[in-house]
Amino acid sequence: xxxxxxxxxxxxxxxxxxxxxxxxxxxxxxxxxxxxxxxxxxxxxxxxxxxxxxxxxxxxxxxxxxxxxxxxxxxxxxxxxxxxxxxxxxxxxxxxxxxxxxxxxxxxxxxxxxxxxxxxxxxxxxxxxxxxxxxxxxxxxxxxxxxxxxxxxxxxxxxxxxxxxxxxxxxxxxxxxxxxxxxxxxxxxxxxxxxxxxxxxxxxxxxxxxxxxxxxxxxxxxxxxxxxxxxxxxxxxxxxxxxxxxxxxxxxxxxxxxxxxxxxxxxxxxxxxxxxxxxxxxxxxxxxxxxxxxxxxxxxxxxxxxxxxxxxxxxxxxxxxxxxxxxxxxxxxxxxxxxxxxxxxxxxxxxxxxxxxxxxxxxxxxxxxxxxxxxxxxxxxxxxxxxxxxxxxxxxxxxxxxxxxxx
Numbered sequence: 001x002x003x004x005x006x007x008x009x010x011x012x013x014x015x016x017x018x019x020x021x022x023x024x025x026x027x028x029x030x031x032x033x034x035x036x037x038x039x040x041x042x043x044x045x046x047x048x049x050x051x052x053x054x055x056x057x058x059x060x061x062x063x064x065x066x067x068x069x070x071x072x073x074x075x076x077x078x079x080x081x082x083x084x085x086x087x088x089x090x091x092x093x094x095x096x097x098x099x100x101x102x103x104x105x106x107x108x109x110x111x112x113x114x115x116x117x118x119x120x121x122x123x124x125x126x127x128x129x130x131x132x133x134x135x136x137x138x139x140x141x142x143x144x145x146x147x148x149x150x151x152x153x154x155x156x157x158x159x160x161x162x163x164x165x166x167x168x169x170x171x172x173x174x175x176x177x178x179x180x181x182x183x184x185x186x187x188x189x190x191x192x193x194x195x196x197x198x199x200x201x202x203x204x205x206x207x208x209x210x211x212x213x214x215x216x217x218x219x220x221x222x223x224x225x226x227x228x229x230x231x232x233x234x235x236x237x238x239x240x241x242x243x244x245x246x247x248x249x250x251x252x253x254x255x256x257x258x259x260x261x262x263x264x265x266x267x268x269x270x271x272x273x274x275x276x277x278x279x280x281x282x283x284x285x286x287x288x289x290x291x292x293x294x295x296x297x298x299x300x301x302x303x304x305x306x307x308x309x310x311x312x313x314x315x316x317x318x319x320x321x322x323x324x325x326x327x328x329x330x331x332x333x334x335x336x337x338x339x340x341x342x343x344x345x346x347x348x349x350x351x352x353x354x355x356x357x358x359x360x361x362x363x364x365x366x367x368x369x370x371x372x373x374x375x376x377x378x379x380x381x382x383x384x385x386x387x388x389x390x391x392x393x394x395x396x397x398x399x400x401x402x403x404x405x406x407x
Contacts, residue, residue, distance in 0.1 A: 004281045004316045006051055007064045007295050010044070010077060012037040012287040015069040017102055017144055020135045021169060021195045021227045024068065027298060038073060039287040041080065046307050047285060048084040052093070054313035060094040066284075066295070071105040075113060082117050098122065100165065102136070103151030104144055111158040121162040122191070123152055127172065127179035134171055135227060152186065163189035170226060173233035176240040184253045191256040192241075194234050196352045196366050197225045223354055224366060231366065235373030242378055243406045250385070251396030261375070264344045265382040266389065274349040280325020283316060291315050293324045296351040333361035336368075341375040381405040 013027035014037045039047075048063075055061045063085070065078070078099075085095050099114065100122040114121055125148055126132040133143025155162045164187035172179055183190055200223075224230070229237070238257065245255060260270040273279040283304070284295040291312070293302035302324070304315040315321065332347045335357040339345070347353065348365035357364045365371070384405060385395040398405070 002313070002317055003055060003059055004283065005062065005064060006047075006283050006285050006291070006312075006316075007066050008039075008047060008285045009066050009068060009287055010039040010070055010073040011068045013068045014072055015067055015102070016072060016104055016138065017069070018137055018139050020137070021167065021197065021225075023197060023296070024298075037068075037287050039077070039289075043287070043289045043308065044077070044081060045084055046289065047312075048081060049088045050307055050312035052085070052088045052090070052095070054311075054316065057090070057093075060096060062096045062098055064098045064100070066100045069102055069104070070099060071101055071110065075110060078113065096120070100124070101151075102144065102148060103155070104147045106151030106154050108154055108158070111154040111160055114155070114160045115158040119160065121155060121160055122165045123148065123155070123162055123187075124165045124167070125149075125152070125183070125186075126167050126169070128182045131171060131175075131179060135167075135169060163187055163191065165191050165193060167193050167195050168229050168234065168237055169195045170229055170233070173229060173237045176237045177244060180241045180244055184249060188252070189254045189256070192238070194229050194352075194367055196228045198223050198354055199225055229367075229370075231369040231371075232373075233370070234367050235370030235377075238370070238374040239377045242374070242381075243402075246381055246402045246406060247399060250399050251394060258378075261344060261378060262382055262385055262395070266386045275344065275346045277329050277346050278325045279328045279350070280321050281316075283321070293321060296349070297324075331363050333357045333359075333363045335359065335361065335364065339372075341372060344375050345371050377406075 013024045015022070015025060018025070051063065052061055063081070070078075082097070089095055097117065097119045098121075099119050101124070103121075103123045103125075106121075113119075124136070125145075126134075126136060129143065129145040132145040132148070136144050136148075138144055152162070164183050166179065166183055180190075241255070242258060245253060245258065256272070260272050260275055263270045264275065270276065273282055280293065282294065284292045284298050285307070286292070286298065289307045291304045291307060292298045293304060304310075304318060304321060307315075328347060328350055331350075331353075332342075336342060336345075336347050345365075348367060348371065352366045353363045355364050355366050355368075356362060381398055381402070384401060385398050388395050388397045
């Protein structure tokens with residue numbers, strides 16, 4: 001089935017925070033200072049119509065809104081988007097909206113809109129105040145934690161469905177349980193996102209403060225910034241959180257990577273392109289209608305065209321985009337092809353495959369060692385949960401057998 005997803009950026013890379021590890025803000029350098037980053041009404045309508053028309057009958061259509069910070073585009077823009085969705089919606093077609101935000105500008109008006117229109121809101125929050133504020137600051141250098149949590153309070157007050165997008169950095173690995181304890185008290189669904197950036201990315205992006213980036217990285221590769229989580233740290237973080245989750249929270253707290261691993265263990269496809277054999281089904285749409293191969297590959301060589309000039313579906317299913325997705329597997333080094341965890345890992349996201357294997361092959365995932373530690377550590381528990389589900393029993397039964405499985 002020819003389905004695909006688009007992540008739309010109605011305000012481009014413009015944001016009201018200056019997070020040190022942000023990989024997208026340097027996109028502002030593509031245009032002059034006077035450039036208007038706002039997606040206009042015409043582009044919005046072309047996009048909404050084309051995206052709805054491109055999806056097969058009977059398949060839910062999910063609009064994903066990202067940034068930068070999408071709330072900067074204004075509430076009226078998203079009110080227009082919802083009206084346009086209703087205008088072009090086919091009979092019986094299900095339409096949903098997912099909105100990723102730092103929550104700084106979320107107030108009662110935004111929360112009411114999200115609730116009334118059934119938006120799923122993903123909130124970027126890295127942990128308790130000291131951890132969150134370490135990298136997630138505003139332009140004046142002030143931490144954003146208090147403002148973020150006020151936004152979360154508005155979402156709770158209005159009963160908006162929301163989850164946590166937690167970036168894991170070099171400092172996160174110092175106390176995984178502190179982060180998990182805080183996040184799991186405030187959110188039922190958690191997505192842990194490893195921050196990995198090559199140092200040459202930083203050198204090409206002068207807007208980033210280089211203070212920490214000039215330090216020697218804490219791992220054996222000189223290719224990553226100091227705020228990047230290293231492979232051993234990533235594995236330690238996941239395993240520490242997994243053990244706590246396995247003991248107390250299965251069936252109550254949902255952690256995306258744990259759900260993905262369980263699905264793959266059972267032979268089912270997951271929802272994360274980074275763990276699939278191929279990718280290329282999640283593209284990025286810039287404010288001006290330009291479509292790119294992926295959110296992490298918004299560069300000229302990955303430009304597919306503009307939705308005002310070319311049919312969206314034709315670009316999404318073009319030969320170049322299909323080749324982009326297949327390269328994920330075709331460019332795997334031999335070490336990955338022989339790995340027992342390839343079916344769970346898929347080689348990881350191509351943007352992180354920039355170190356060499358033991359045999360000096362190019363293209364190994366920077367986090368490979370961490371993922372191997374995680375898949376090895378969780379294997380028995382995953383098999384146990386898979387067995388319970390296959391017997392039509394709840395996976396949460398694993399908590400009764402947790403200690404032997406993680407020892």
